[in-house]
Amino acid sequence: xxxxxxxxxxxxxxxxxxxxxxxxxxxxxxxxxxxxxxxxxxxxxxxxxxxxxxxxxxxxxxxxxxxxxxxxxxxxxxxxxxxxxxxxxxxxxxxxxxxxxxxxxxxxxxxxxxxxxxxxxxxxxxxxxxxxxxxxxxxxxxxxxxxxxxxxxxxxxxxxxxxxxxxxxxxxxxxxxxxxxxxxxxxxxxxxxxxxxxxxxxxxxxxxxxxxxxxxxxxxxxxxxxxxxxxxxxxxxxxxxxxxxxxxxxxxxxxxxxxxxxxxxxxxxxxxxxxxx
Amino acid sequence: xxxxxxxxxxxxxxxxxxxxxxxxxxxxxxxxxxxxxxxxxxxxxxxxxxxxxxxxxxxxxxxxxxxxxxxxxxxxxxxxxxxxxxxxxxxxxxxxxxxxxxxxxxxxxxxxxxxxxxxxxxxxxxxxxxxxxxxxxxxxxxxxxxxxxxxxxxxxxxxxxxxxxxxxxxxxxxxxxxxxxxxxxxxxxxxxxxxxxxxxxxxxxxxxxxxxxxxxxxxxxxxxxxxxxxxxxxxxxxxxxxxxxxxxxxxxxxxxxxxxxxxxxxxxxxxxxxxxxxxxxxxxxxxxxxxxxxxxxxxxxxxxxxxxxxxxxxxxxxxxxxxxxxxxxxxxxxxxxxxxxxxxxxxxxxxxxxxxxxxxxxxxxxxxxxxxxxxxxxxxxxxxxxxxxxx
Numbered sequence: 001x002x003x004x005x006x007x008x009x010x011x012x013x014x015x016x017x018x019x020x021x022x023x024x025x026x027x028x029x030x031x032x033x034x035x036x037x038x039x040x041x042x043x044x045x046x047x048x049x050x051x052x053x054x055x056x057x058x059x060x061x062x063x064x065x066x067x068x069x070x071x072x073x074x075x076x077x078x079x080x081x082x083x084x085x086x087x088x089x090x091x092x093x094x095x096x097x098x099x100x101x102x103x104x105x106x107x108x109x110x111x112x113x114x115x116x117x118x119x120x121x122x123x124x125x126x127x128x129x130x131x132x133x134x135x136x137x138x139x140x141x142x143x144x145x146x147x148x149x150x151x152x153x154x155x156x157x158x159x160x161x162x163x164x165x166x167x168x169x170x171x172x173x174x175x176x177x178x179x180x181x182x183x184x185x186x187x188x189x190x191x192x193x194x195x196x197x198x199x200x201x202x203x204x205x206x207x208x209x210x211x212x213x214x215x216x217x218x219x220x221x222x223x224x225x226x227x228x229x230x231x232x233x234x235x236x237x238x239x240x241x242x243x244x245x246x247x248x249x250x251x252x253x254x255x256x257x258x259x260x261x262x263x264x265x266x267x268x269x270x271x272x273x274x275x276x277x
Numbered sequence: 278x279x280x281x282x283x284x285x286x287x288x289x290x291x292x293x294x295x296x297x298x299x300x301x302x303x304x305x306x307x308x309x310x311x312x313x314x315x316x317x318x319x320x321x322x323x324x325x326x327x328x329x330x331x332x333x334x335x336x337x338x339x340x341x342x343x344x345x346x347x348x349x350x351x352x353x354x355x356x357x358x359x360x361x362x363x364x365x366x367x368x369x370x371x372x373x374x375x376x377x378x379x380x381x382x383x384x385x386x387x388x389x390x391x392x393x394x395x396x397x398x399x400x401x402x403x404x405x406x407x408x409x410x411x412x413x414x415x416x417x418x419x420x421x422x423x424x425x426x427x428x429x430x431x432x433x434x435x436x437x438x439x440x441x442x443x444x445x446x447x448x449x450x451x452x453x454x455x456x457x458x459x460x461x462x463x464x465x466x467x468x469x470x471x472x473x474x475x476x477x478x479x480x481x482x483x484x485x486x487x488x489x490x491x492x493x494x495x496x497x498x499x500x501x502x503x504x505x506x507x508x509x510x511x512x513x514x515x516x517x518x519x520x521x522x523x524x525x526x527x528x529x530x531x532x533x534x535x536x537x538x539x540x541x542x543x544x545x546x547x548x549x550x551x552x553x554x555x556x557x558x559x560x561x562x563x564x565x566x567x568x569x570x571x572x573x574x575x576x577x578x579x580x581x582x583x584x585x586x587x588x589x590x591x592x593x594x595x596x597x598x599x600x601x602x603x604x605x606x607x608x609x610x611x612x613x614x615x616x617x618x619x620x621x622x623x624x625x626x627x628x629x630x631x632x633x634x635x636x637x638x639x640x641x642x643x644x645x646x647x648x649x650x651x652x653x654x655x656x657x658x659x660x661x662x663x664x665x666x667x668x
Contacts, residue, residue, distance in 0.1 A: 061295075181454060
C-alpha cells in the first residue's frame with residue numbers, strides 16, 4: 001500500500017523494459033460521481049499509476065485547460081472529502097496506485113498530518129504538491145512519509161544541477177521532471193533537451209524519473225517513454241473530456257478514456273519500435 | 278524572522294519549482310543593489326525629480342473640526358506621479374529589473390494604479406510591459422486601462438473567476454513561469470512569495486520615513502495613531518515601517534468591510550481570514566474550511582483581494598497592528614467628506630482609512646494627533662462614486 005504499491009509498479013515496468021503510463025484527471029470533473037469510474041477506466045485502459053488532481057480554486061502551476069477543469073469540479077460541489085471518497089470507491093476495484101496532485105493550501109488547511117492519515121485511509125498512495133518546493137515541503141513531506149505515502153517532488157528545467165540532486169534525495173516513489181518552463185498544458189513540441197535532462201537526472205536520482213507538463217500526443221508520449229521511467233499526461237486527457245462535455249458527462253468520460261488508451265499504447269510500444277524519423 | 282522570508286509563522290515561497298531559481302536570483306540582485314551607493318543615488322534621484330518626492334504632509338484643519346478636534350495629518354501619496362504610492366515600488370523594482378538585464382515587466386493590477394505605475398516605470402526605463410487585469414476590474418477602472426495603453430503597455434484581460442485582482446495575480450505569476458529568463462515580475466503589493474514582501478516594503482518604506490520626519494516637524498511630536506487602508510498592504514507596510522519601533526504609536530490597518538462582515542461580502546482577510554497559501558505565501562486568507570479561496574467584495578478594486586501581506590499578518594499576531602474595517606458606504610461617505618472639507622478627492626482605497634480615522638479621532642479628542650496615509654487620488658473612482666448616488 002502507499003509507497004510500496006508505487007515502488008512495485010515501477011519494478012514491474014522495469015522488468016518489462018517499458019515506461020509507466022501515468023494519466024492525470026481532476027477529481028470531480030465533470031462531476032464527483034464520475035470520478036470512481038474514471039479511475040477504474042484509466043486503470044483498465046493501461047494506466048500504471050493514476051494521478052488525481054484535487055481541485056483548487058487558484059492553482060498556480062496550471063494552464064487554462066486544468067484551471068477550467070478544477071473550476072468545473074468545484075462548481076459541481078467537489079470537496080476534499082468527496083475527492084478522497086472517490087478514491088476509496090475506486091480503490092475497491094483498482095490495483096493501480098493513485099496519487100494526488102494537491103495544492104499546499106489544501107494540505108495546510110486540513111493540517112498535513114490529518115490530510116496524510118485521511119489520504120492513507122482512503123487508499124491514496126502518494127502526494128504531488130506542486131507549490132511546495134524543497135524549502136517549504138519539510139513538514140508536508142514528513143507527514144506523507146510518516147503515513148506510508150509516496151512523496152513526489154518536482155524538478156524543473158530551470159533547476160540548477162546541485163539542487164536537482166538535493167530534490168531527488170527527498171523523493172519517495174518517483175521524481176517528477178517538468179519538461180517545460182511554464183504551466184501545465186499541451187505544447188506543439190517539447191524541448192529537445194528533455195531526453196538528456198532525464199538521463200542526467202536518472203544518474204543522480206535514487207527513484208524512477210517520470211516526465212510531465214506539455215506531453216499531449218502519442219508521438220510525444222512515445223519519445224518521452226524511451227527516455228524516462230514514466231510518462232505523465234494530464235491536459236490532453238482533460239481537454240478530450242472537456243470537448244465532449246456538450247454530449248453529456250458519460251460521453252466526456254468515454255472520450256477521455258479513449259484518448260488515454262491511445263497514449264497508453266504509445267508508451268507501451270515505445271521501446272519495442274524504432275524511433276520515428 | 279526564523280528562516281529567510283518568514284514572518285512569525287507566515288510568509289515563505291510556496292511556488293512551483295520552476296520559479297524558485299528566479300526568486301533566488303531576484304533576492305541576490307536586491308541584496309547586492311541596496312547597499313550600493315550608485316543604485317541608491319539613482320533611485321533617490323528618480324524619486325525626487327520624477328515621482329515628486331517628498332510628498333507633502335497636509336494638516337487637515339476642517340476634517341479635524343468635523344471629527345472632534347484631534348489634529349489630523351494626511352500623507353499626500355495621491356500627489357506622487359501617477360496619483361498613488363504604487364510608483365515608489367515600480368521605479369525601485371524597475372531599476373532592479375534593468376540591473377538584472379530583463380527586457381520586460383509583467384504586472385497584475387486591480388484598481389489599475391499599480392498597472393499604470395508599472396507601465397510608467399517601463400516607459401521611463403525603456404522596458405516592455407504586460408499588465409494582467411481581471412475583466413471585472415477593466416470595466417470598473419476603464420480610465421486606467423486607457424492610461425496603461427497610452428503608456429505603451431499591453432493590457433491582458435483575465436476573464437476567469439470573478440475577474441478581479443486575485444485572478445490577475447495568478448495569471449501574472451503563470452506568465453512569469455514561462456518567461457522568467459527575460460521578464461521581471463513586478464508585484465504591486467507586499468504579498469506573493471519571498472522575497473517580494475521584503476522588496477516591496479523596502480521600496481514603500483520611504484512613505485513612513487518621510488511622514489515621521491514631517492510630523493515631528495509639523496506637530497513637534499509623534500502621532501498617537503497612524504492609519505492606513507489594507508488590501509495587500511503595501512501602503513500600510515510603507516507607512517507603518519516608519520513607526521514600528523515607536524511603541525507609543527498605535528498602528529491601525531483598515532480593511533474593506535464591503536457590505537458588512539456579517540454578509541460575507543467583504544475583503545477583510547486580517548479580520549476574518551485563516552492561515553492559508555495564496556499566490557506563493559502563507560498568510561491570512563479568506564478561505565473555506567478546505568482551504569479554497571473565497572470570492573471577495575469591495576467597492577474599491579484595490580482592496581478587493583482575499584489575501585494580505587504575510588508581515589502584516591505577523592504584526593497582527595504580535596499585537597503590533599490593530600485591524601478594523603470600513604464598509605463600502607462608510608468609505609463613500611468619507612470620500613465625499615474629504616472632498617468637501619479639504620478639497621481633495623481621495624481614492625476609494627484610502628477613503629476606508631479616512632472612515633476609520635474619523636472614528637479614532639473622536640476617541641482621541643482635541644489632544645490627539647492622527648496620521649492618515651492618503652495613498653492615492655480618486656479620479657479613477659468618479660464613475661463608481663457617481664453611480665452610488667448622492668449622499
